[in-house]
Amino acid sequence: MNSHNAKPELTTTVNSTSEELKNTSLIKKRCLKYPWLWFVGLLVIPLGVGIFGYFQLIYIGYVPKIEPEKPIEVVSKKENVLSSNINNPTPLWLMLAIALSCASGCWVIYRILKLPQRI
Numbered sequence: 598m599n600s601h602n603a604k605p606e607l608t609t610t611v612n613s614t615s616e617e618l619k620n621t622s623l624i625k626k627r628c629l630k631y632p633w634l635w636f637v638g639l640l641v642i643p644l645g646v647g648i649f650g651y652f653q654l655i656y657i658g659y660v661p662k663i664e665p666e667k668p669i670e671v672v673s674k675k676e677n678v679l680s681s682n683i684n685n686p687t688p689l690w691l692m693l694a695i696a697l698s699c700a701s702g703c704w705v706i707y708r709i710l711k712l713p714q715r716i
Contacts, residue, residue, distance in 0.1 A: 621629070628634050
């Protein structure tokens, strides 16, 4: 009836899954066929890095034995140390900075939670 309203049908060829698999790499094929490999791979990478880092940190290498030398006797005077450093090693400004940063973080979280919910 109305030929101008008729939409032409698009003819596209859709590749089947077997044809798509032929065009992909071996790693993609394995990951598509076995999806659990993604999870194993994502678990193995951080574990491997952690184990490698641990063994690199504890390895000390070759350390030659050195015979201890005769200790030199040193006469030292005992200096007077300020008693304020011994009694209060943490300065007041540091405590105030920590308290202020915690308070500001709590205030920001409170403001975010108080915002009206958008649905």
